[in-house]
Every structure is written in C-alpha cells, then in structure tokens.
Amino acid sequence: MPKIKLRAKDKVIYDKITEAYEKTEIVQRQRELAAGRWDFVVFGHAGKNQTVFREGFAEHASIKRAPIYIASLAQSGLTDVNGIPIEEFIEEDIPEKYQGLEIIQVDPLRPLTIIKKETYSGKNGEDKVCAEYEEANIALIRSPHETDWMISVMRYLNECDQNFPDPVQQAFSRRSSNLFSLRQTGPSSRRLN
Numbered sequence: 001m002p003k004i005k006l007r008a009k010d011k012v013i014y015d016k017i018t019e020a021y022e023k024t025e026i027v028q029r030q031r032e033l034a035a036g037r038w039d040f041v042v043f044g045h046a047g048k049n050q051t052v053f054r055e056g057f058a059e060h061a062s063i064k065r066a067p068i069y070i071a072s073l074a075q076s077g078l079t080d081v082n083g084i085p086i087e088e089f090i091e092e093d094i095p096e097k098y099q100g101l102e103i104i105q106v107d108p109l110r111p112l113t114i115i116k117k118e119t120y121s122g123k124n125g126e127d128k129v130c131a132e133y134e135e136a137n138i139a140l141i142r143s144p145h146e147t148d149w150m151i152s153v154m155r156y157l158n159e160c161d162q163n164f165p166d167p168v169q170q171a172f173s174r175r176s177s178n179l180f181s182l183r184q185t186g187p188s189s190r191r192l193n
Contacts, residue, residue, distance in 0.1 A: 009100050016097060020148035024155045027130060028140040036060035038110070038160060042152050043129045044143035051125025052146035054093070055116040055138075058157055086150075093117065095147035112153055 008014040030039055036059060043053035086101040087094060090112045120128050126142065133140055143152035 013097065013101070016148075017101075017151055020144055020151040021155050023144035024148070024152040025142040026139065026156055026159065027142050028134065028138075029160075030139045031137050033160070038139070038157060039137070040139040040141055040153055040156060041129065041133050042141040042143050042149040043126060044146035044148060044152075045126075046119065046146040049121060049123055049125070051120045051129065052149075053118055053120070053125075053129045054114045054149055055133075056112060056114040056153075058110040058112050058153065060110050090150055094150070097147060098150065110157065112150060 008017060038058045040057065041053055041055045043051055046052045086098060093114055119125075130140060139156055141152045141156050143149050
C-alpha cells in the first residue's frame with residue numbers, strides 16, 4: 001500500500017510532526033474523487049484571531065501520462081540514506097519549523113501545490129472557510145496550527161489511501177498495513193513511517 005516516510009533532524013521536530021498529525025481534523029472529504037488528483041482546503045489558527053487557509057491539490061506525478069511510483073531500496077532503519085528535501089516536494093510556503101525535513105519515501109509520488117492562500121481576521125475565520133467551501137467538491141482539513149498544513153494534508157492523503165487503495169501498490173503488496181504509522185525506527189533516525 002502507499003507509504004510516506006519522513007526523517008526529522010531532531011526529536012523536537014519529530015514530536016511536532018507527531019502532534020500535528022494526531023490533532024489534524026478532517027472536516028469534509030472530497031465527495032467525488034478524480035483519478036490521480038486530490039483537492040483540499042487546509043486551514044488553521046495563526047494567532048491574534050487570524051485563520052490562514054490554503055487551497056490546493058495533490059496530483060499524482062507522471063511522466064508522459066504514466067504515474068510515477070518510488071521504490072525504497074534502503075533498509076528502513078539506516079540513517080545514512082539520503083532523502084529528498086521537503087522543499088523539492090512542496091514548492092512553496094514551507095514553514096520554518098519543517099525546513100530541512102527529508103522525504104525517504106513517498107509512494108505514490110504526489111507533490112502538493114497551493115493555488116490560493118488567504119488570511120481571515122476575527123474569531124469566526126474557520127467558520128468563514130467552512131461556509132465558503134462546504135458545497136464544493138473539496139476536502140476541508142483543520143490543522144492544529146496554520147504552519148502544520150502540509151502534515152495535515154499528508155494525513156488526509158493517508159486516509160484516502162486507506163479507503164481507496166492504489167491498485168498498483170496492491171499488486172506489489174498483498175498484505176494490509178498502516179500506511180503512515182507514527183513510530184520512531186531508532187533513537188538517532190527521527191524517522192516517521
């Protein structure tokens with residue numbers, strides 16, 4: 001089944017990722033999924049009665065219309081394996097606290113693209129976002145803090161993968177397992193599987 005593996009540079013970042021993942025709330029799921037595309041609006045509190053929301057999508061990367069999959073050939077506990085910097089996976093708007101994260105494996109490969117970012121002021125910012133998008137065919141994701149948006153989107157994608165497994169991945173792996181279990185593989189690796 002599809003997997004996401006991240007390596008954090010220290011335990012503080014690992015703990016932040018774990019907390020963001022666990023506290024993410026999926027308010028609304030996309031009603032009709034298009035093959036290879038997941039539309040989302042992710043929003044979170046930004047302090048001073050502000051809510052930041054981002055509208056975007058994850059799209060299965062392809063070469064000449066063939067979907068791209070990444071196979072992990074390294075042993076999962078190794079710490080000297082080079083990963084892909086998160087900056088290459090998410091082209092813009094990476095919170096400072098998550099800069100330097102390395103992606104060890106993302107399968108299938110779905111870069112995240114943000115097409116709109118806005119800030120609502122006032123106590124009802126989250127309500128405004130939900131009201132604006134409640135009729136749209138788009139996922140609404142509440143992030144614990146606006147800077148955790150990409151972790152929250154990854155959780156949503158993980159839930160989509162659990163409910164609608166990828167047929168190519170199923171062909172390679174006939175066993176059922178958790179796609180994104182948040183566990184540490186070793187004290188020095190700070191890796192999320």
